């Protein structure tokens with residue numbers, strides 16, 4: 001095995017930097033279930049401020065923030081609308097059904113993008129036979145859409161439609177800051193269309209743990225109750241909030257670098273025999289590509305790459321995903337691209 005591993009499996013694999021570790025080591029802490037942890041409180045108010053919301057609450061994972069958003073907007077027997085390939089529907093084990101008795105109605109997207117007109121007529125009438133339509137969930141950037149940034153005007157229009165129809169809106173913004181940096185549109189402008197927004201500190205921002213849910217003060221108070229019931233009440237959580245706060249204050253603007261590296265990687269894929277970008281447009285830090293001859297099988301290519309010290313993920317039998325992040329340097333990405341091109345010759 002090569003010594004220097006270039007790990008492009010996900011932007012969750014980042015480790016805290018030395019400066020972040022110092023911030024963590026110096027964290028003042030208290031019992032956050034009693035509301036005593038100063039860093040958790042500072043992180044929450046800073047997050048709310050950046051997202052333009054009244055309040056925010058710190059949680060252990062993005063899955064928990066999304067699922068608690070669903071819990072506060074819906075009752076058992078309700079329905080939410082979302083895109084076919086979104087995280088909430090596909091990668092959270094159907095938790096909305098398991099934990100909240102809520103069903104999803106999925107709409108087919110193009111690279112994760114939905115058009116406002118697809119929503120027309122989707123609100124069910126009040127009828128004893130039917131579930132009640134309550135919520136729209138969008139994802140930005142869209143992970144399985146290839147890290148695409150949703151078109152801003154479509155987001156605004158879909159949310160306007162939702163509110164006109166008395167539905168709530170939730171944004172899965174696990175990678176919202178990638179969308180902010182790529183679009184030049186401020187986080188609060190993206191968030192003004194949504195009742196609740198979740199963001200992850202442990203993706204591209206590079207913190208070891210944590211996500212936050214933001215919304216009105218009332219919604220976040222409700223979320224605090226549910227967080228306790230879901231087992232997410234944490235005690236001296238300032239230890240991890242310190243990493244998240246450091247990430248929020250220092251690692252947003254540098255996401256631009258990850259996006260440039262994703263472009264460099266996609267250029268290598270364009271030059272490689274038998275590899276085709278699944279999404280011709282790469283907006284942010286996620287690159288999906290289809291594996292044709294001579295490898296044909298994604299796992300085989302991933303194994304060959306791993307033998308050369310490059311880790312990518314086979315996300316489907318013929319599809320590989322590579323994600324750039326804080327822990328891969330420009331030269332790592334250039335090296336990974338070169339290895340990919342070399343392998344594609346044989």
Ligand SMILES: *Cc1c(COP(=O)(O)O)cnc(C)c1O
Nearest residue numbers: 061062063064087139143172174
């Ligand atoms: C990573 C991610 C989440 C949260 O996942 P966790 O595993 O709970 O951290 C939510 N939504 C999207 C789009 C994600 O990529």
